Amino acid sequence: MKGPTLKKKIETSAMSRRSFLRWSALVGSSAAASKGLAAGFRRRDPRHALVEQAPSEERMIRTGCPSHNCGGRCLLKVFVRDGVIVRIETDDRPGDTIADPQLRACVRGRAYRKRQYHPDRLKYPMKRVGKRGEGKFERVSWEEALDRIASEFKRIKAAYGNQAFYVPYGTGSYNQINGRQTAQRLMNLYDGSLGFYNSYSWAAISAATPTVYGTSVTGNQRQDWLNSKYILMWSWNPAEMRDGTNSEYFVQKARERGVRVVCVDPRMTLSAVSLADEWIPIRPGTDAAMMSAMAFVMIQEKLYDAEFVRTHCVGFDESQMPEGAAGAESYKDYILGTRDGQPKSPEWAEAITAVPRETIARLAREYATSKPAVLYQGYGMQRRAYGEQAVRAGCVLAAITGNVGVPGGWASGIALQAPDGGPFWLVFPTGENPVKAMIPSFLWTEAVLRGKTMGEADGVRGADALDTDIKCIWAVACNALINQHANVNRTARILADEKRVEFLLVQDNFLTPTARFADILLPVCTQFETWGLEDGWKYGDEVILMPKVVEPPFETKSDYRICAEIAARLGLEEAYTEGRTERDWIAWSLDRYRQSRFPGLPTLDELEASNVGVYSLPVERPAVAFTDFRRDPVKHPLPTPSGKIEIFSKRLHDMNNPAEIPAVPKYIQEWESPFGPEAKNFPLSVIGHHYLSRVHSTLEGIDWLEEAFPQRLFINPLDAGPRKVKNGDLVKVYNDRGAVVVPCRLTQRIMPGVVALPQGAWWTPDKNGVDRRGSVNVLSSERWTPLAFGNAQHTIMVQVEKAEAA
Numbered sequence: 001m002k003g004p005t006l007k008k009k010i011e012t013s014a015m016s017r018r019s020f021l022r023w024s025a026l027v028g029s030s031a032a033a034s035k036g037l038a039a040g041f042r043r044r045d046p047r048h049a050l051v052e053q054a055p056s057e058e059r060m061i062r063t064g065c066p067s068h069n070c071g072g073r074c075l076l077k078v079f080v081r082d083g084v085i086v087r088i089e090t091d092d093r094p095g096d097t098i099a100d101p102q103l104r105a106c107v108r109g110r111a112y113r114k115r116q117y118h119p120d121r122l123k124y125p126m127k128r129v130g131k132r133g134e135g136k137f138e139r140v141s142w143e144e145a146l147d148r149i150a151s152e153f154k155r156i157k158a159a160y161g162n163q164a165f166y167v168p169y170g171t172g173s174y175n176q177i178n179g180r181q182t183a184q185r186l187m188n189l190y191d192g193s194l195g196f197y198n199s200y201s202w203a204a205i206s207a208a209t210p211t212v213y214g215t216s217v218t219g220n221q222r223q224d225w226l227n228s229k230y231i232l233m234w235s236w237n238p239a240e241m242r243d244g245t246n247s248e249y250f251v252q253k254a255r256e257r258g259v260r261v262v263c264v265d266p267r268m269t270l271s272a273v274s275l276a277d278e279w280i281p282i283r284p285g286t287d288a289a290m291m292s293a294m295a296f297v298m299i300q301e302k303l304y305d306a307e308f309v310r311t312h313c314v315g316f317d318e319s320q321m322p323e324g325a326a327g328a329e330s331y332k333d334y335i336l337g338t339r340d341g342q343p344k345s346p347e348w349a350e351a352i353t354a355v356p357r358e359t360i361a362r363l364a365r366e367y368a369t370s371k372p373a374v375l376y377q378g379y380g381m382q383r384r385a386y387g388e389q390a391v392r393a394g395c396v397l398a399a400i401t402g403n404v405g406v407p408g409g410w411a412s413g414i415a416l417q418a419p420d421g422g423p424f425w426l427v428f429p430t431g432e433n434p435v436k437a438m439i440p441s442f443l444w445t446e447a448v449l450r451g452k453t454m455g456e457a458d459g460v461r462g463a464d465a466l467d468t469d470i471k472c473i474w475a476v477a478c479n480a481l482i483n484q485h486a487n488v489n490r491t492a493r494i495l496a497d498e499k500r501v502e503f504l505l506v507q508d509n510f511l512t513p514t515a516r517f518a519d520i521l522l523p524v525c526t527q528f529e530t531w532g533l534e535d536g537w538k539y540g541d542e543v544i545l546m547p548k549v550v551e552p553p554f555e556t557k558s559d560y561r562i563c564a565e566i567a568a569r570l571g572l573e574e575a576y577t578e579g580r581t582e583r584d585w586i587a588w589s590l591d592r593y594r595q596s597r598f599p600g601l602p603t604l605d606e607l608e609a610s611n612v613g614v615y616s617l618p619v620e621r622p623a624v625a626f627t628d629f630r631r632d633p634v635k636h637p638l639p640t641p642s643g644k645i646e647i648f649s650k651r652l653h654d655m656n657n658p659a660e661i662p663a664v665p666k667y668i669q670e671w672e673s674p675f676g677p678e679a680k681n682f683p684l685s686v687i688g689h690h691y692l693s694r695v696h697s698t699l700e701g702i703d704w705l706e707e708a709f710p711q712r713l714f715i716n717p718l719d720a721g722p723r724k725v726k727n728g729d730l731v732k733v734y735n736d737r738g739a740v741v742v743p744c745r746l747t748q749r750i751m752p753g754v755v756a757l758p759q760g761a762w763w764t765p766d767k768n769g770v771d772r773r774g775s776v777n778v779l780s781s782e783r784w785t786p787l788a789f790g791n792a793q794h795t796i797m798v799q800v801e802k803a804e805a806a
Contacts, residue, residue: 056082062613064534064544065109066527067174068695069201071242073423073537074105075613076112078528078549085113085528085550093612098223098253100618103245103542107692111704115526118701121509122523123554132496132504135516142555142565145520150569152503152519153190156472162435163451164471165193169200169441170478172508172698175532175546176428176589177560177582178524180476183507185430186563187474189572192435194451194470197461199441200480201379202414203790204387209413211388211649212395213626214639219415220407221622222250222539226257227408230370232363233263234394235287236378239271241690243378244539251275260370262363264290265378266687267714267756268749280363281751283674284685285795286353287381289667291393293349293357294364295335298400303368305402312633313399315648315664322642322650331396331647331664344667352667352675354751368401372408376415380689385670385795388787392665399645405630407622416538418623420597423535427592428585436462440789444470445491445782448500459789472503475514476559477524479697482513486780486793488763488771489738492517507559512697513763513775522562525552530560531582533589542616543593545607548583558582652787660786671783672797674753682735682797684719684755688776691758700762711774713744714756715800720746725802732770732803733757735779735796741803742774755800 058081065074075091090105125145130136156164167187173179187193198206209216222244225231231254238247252275255261263269263276264287272279282290298304309316315325317332329339337343346357346364353360367373377394381387394412403409416422439447440459447454451469454460475481485491495501495517506518515521532546552558557565560582567576580588587604594601601615628636637643641650653663660668672678674685693709694700713731725731727746732739733755742757750756757776764773771778780793 058086060611061547061549062545062611063528063549064175064532064546064613065105066112067179067532067534068698069171069174069537070106070108070695071238071537072106072245073103073534073540073542073544074109074245075103075544076105076109080549083550085116088113091614093614097618098226098250099620100616101246101249103540103544103614106242107705107708108695108699111699111702112528114702114704115509115699116528118510120511120701121553121556122511122515122521123556124523125555126521128519128521132498132519133492133517135511137518137521145522146565146569148520149505149566152472152505153566153570156503157191160468160471162190162192163194163437163467164469165190165474166196166444166447166470166472167193167474167476168444168478169196169480170476171201171696172477172479173524173527173559174425175527175530175534176426177585178477178527178530178532178558179426180478181426181428181430182559182563183474183476184433185428186567186570186572186576188431188433189567189575190570192433194435194447194466195433195438195462196441196444197438198788198790200383200484200791200793202382203440203442203788204382204785205377205379205391205414207788207790208382208388208391209395209415211652212392212399212640212646213411213413214646216414217416217418217421218395218411218413218625219417219539220410220624221417221619222247223619224407224622224624225250225254225374226259228254228259228372228374228410229408230366230373231255231259231261232367232373232375233261233265233271233276234375234377235265235381235390236263236376237265237269237271237380237690239274240269240692242537244537247539248275260366262366266685266751266754267689269689270692280355280359283352283354283751284381284687284754285384285670285673286349286667287390288386288393288665289344289349289352290355290360291390291397291665292335292344292667293346293353293360294367294397295331295393295400296344297346297361297364298368299332299335301365303365304400308402308404309400312404312629313645313647314642315646316400321648322646325648325650325653325663328648328653328663334664334666354753367397371401371403372406373401373403374408374410375403375412376410377412380687380794383791383794385672385783385785385792386660386668387785387790387792388661389665389668395645396647396665399647404645405624405626407624409624411625415625418625422538423540424593424596425535425537427589437466438462439466440784442486442784442791443789445485445494448494469500471501472505473501474505475518476507478506479508479512479514482517483697483760483763483775483777486777486782486791487737488513488775488777489769490782507562523554523556524562525556525558529553529556530558531586533586535593540616541597541619542614543590543598543601544614545586545604547608560585657786670795672781672795674797676797678797682799684753684798684800686733686776686779686796686798687754687756687794688759688780688796689756691760693758694760697760697762700760709758711742711758711761713742713774713800714747714750715744716748716750716752716754717746718752719755719800720744723801725800730803730805731800733779733798733800735798737781738769738771738778740771740774740776740778742772744800755798
């Protein structure tokens with residue numbers, strides 16, 4: 001166990017007006033921007049004269065990279081002079097080992113000061129003066145803004161009840177006291193709000209994994225990847241989206257030990273280039289077909305682990321069907337085509353997936369015989385129509401090859417870290433929500449339009465039906481109302497209607513596309529300007545302190561402080577704050593970690609004084625999921641109805657929806673597909689992948705990142721040629737939902753028939769409603785997956801043509 005090395009305590013100085021006078025030279029931004037910021041500070045405190053002083057000594061503070069849900073939690077070295085961050089470096093702790101590796105930041109974290117000192121940061125509270133969505137605001141005092149908020153809350157509560165309030169899914173901040181959880185705590189004290197379950201990221205995979213294993217804790221600790229013989233990266237791109245800090249590092253180290261790595265993805269991603277021995281391009285939305293064909297080869301050639309299937313699984317064939325499902329179609333029946341007459345052979349799958357039959361058969365043999373092996377499922381393939389099927393199909397491949405419960409193996413699915421599910425993410429207490437009704441996070445627009453008609457068929461939980469439509473939305477660190485939600489033009493029309501959502505409150509750092517629809521817009525400080533705490537993202541065994549590095553500029557405040565001041569106007573300040581400041585809550589949070597996973601965790605004072613930034617637990621013997629179950633499935637059954645791995649799910653069978661929710665994993669043609677009638681007008685599939693210039697929509701507009709990773713459409717030359725499109729041309733990408741115009745990049749690193757438009761670019765419509773920035777959600781559909789009620793935003797068909805300049 002690693003303890004802190006005590007060093008001299010770092011004192012952070014207040015950010016002065018002089019700091020921003022020096023800002024242009026230190027940060028490298030434009031003189032105009034520096035002049036504007038300095039003028040802003042003069043307006044804030046006109047009593048003080050501007051006096052030049054000699055520069056102070058540069059100081060280094062270790063802190064966590066601001067938590068924007070990138071998939072990692074990295075350690076930064078932030079250098080401060082005169083209250084201004086002048087440069088950012090990353091983790092350089094000595095003794096970097098497999099057991100306790102450095103937490104090294106990517107280009108996004110290292111470029112963060114360009115966001116920190118961006119001239120477009122929100123500075124003051126504002127109220128809307130134009131129509132919703134026009135982005136017209138005027139500055140108001142904090143008192144006026146907070147009084148208006150409290151008044152609207154009281155009015156809506158009296159008129160509609162607490163189900164009318166909604167604090168939507170948003171991941172723009174995760175440092176305990178900045179982020180949506182601060183608003184949820186206040187709402188719960190204010191008699192509650194309509195809740196939600198699942199997320200935009202993991203809806204299908206979170207729902208599907210437990211149907212096979214009864215739990216989401218299906219992953220080993222990542223150090224165990226080095227014990228594998230074969231890693232199959234399926235729709236997984238850790239080099240760009242991280243998925244656990246340093247996951248790519250562990251894959252690289254495994255490969256150095258001779259592990260063969262294969263990447264299955266429509267794009268030749270940075271992960272495919274840097275980590276894989278082979279890239280296998282696949283048509284989007286057809287993953288379950290290829291997995292089924294691999295199972296066909298394993299069954300036909302007797303490559304599956306028949307003994308493990310017999311003792312640890314149910315539903316593989318007719319001999320082991322669960323009670324009440326005798327005579328139902330087994331997994332083997334489906335794969336061999338016993339009932340439908342269509343064997344799921346590599347020849348069948350080739351026509352669907354565009355993967356050669358020989359490649360499918362070879363991959364099946366490699367994965368089945370290179371034991372132990374890892375089939376790691378990424379998340380892009382489950383953000384699609386019927387995304388649950390690919391997840392369950394991958395879990396079944398892991399099971400029938402016997403790769404469950406063994407070192408170097410992998411049970412697949414969402415794969416939270418054994419033995420306890422891994423990091424907590426948030427420990428800041430929100431309390432219990434008195435409103436028990438919940439909706440799927442992706443269906444909030446439905447609850448605005450027809451909440452009073454929504455019930456179990458729409459995924460409502462905790463109530464037979466909703467009492468009211470959503471009337472008040474409080475968006476904190478959230479751009480998922482407009483930019484990150486599907487079918488942006490539809491959503492914009494919904495939010496523009498003031499008779500539906502009567503009050504929209506937004507807290508953010510910038511005027512995002514969501515913020516443009518706010519009635520009241522509040523400026524929030526960054527995570528460098530308040531206290532915070534973070535732990536590993538999905539994987540990892542560390543806690544990272546985020547001390548207050550610089551002072552909040554202008555009139556910005558933390559989300560916690562804003563909520564506390566609203567609470568005061570609702571008579572709830574004492575209950576909300578419990579007398580604690582932001583720093584006090586971080587000390588409280590450290591206590592919670594110490595009582596659970598980190599008994600040796602130092603106190604806040606000790607961590608701050610040491611300036612090491614992170615406390616970690618080295619992993620010398622990585623935990624392996626399901627080892628007890630593997631050893632004795634009778635004494636250690638799974639939390640499934642049968643106690644075994646459910647290749648056939650009786651629960652899904654009883655839903656009586658075999659066309660969309662089959663009891664065994666199946667390939668189902670998507671509702672927008674190259675094989676459907678829509679392909680006549682819209683023949684190209686679009687994927688909206690993660691991109692190194694942004695974290696979802698955060699870090700948009702950062703010039704360093706934009707220069708390295710410009711927003712553009714990636715298209716194969718075979719698709720560009722007939723459209724007379726050349727590299728760098730502006731192209732129009734469109735379907736029935738909308739259109740975007742962006743430059744294009746011709747590349748063979750994407751398969752023909754597929755184009756890629758990086759997700760997160762801010763929706764910027766022109767006078768004709770055509771987006772000129774490249775927001776992929778202009779093109780995506782609001783339709784949801786059948787089991788999880790999750791987003792299917794990667795299921796998009798479009799046409800591409802050469803466009804004229806604006």
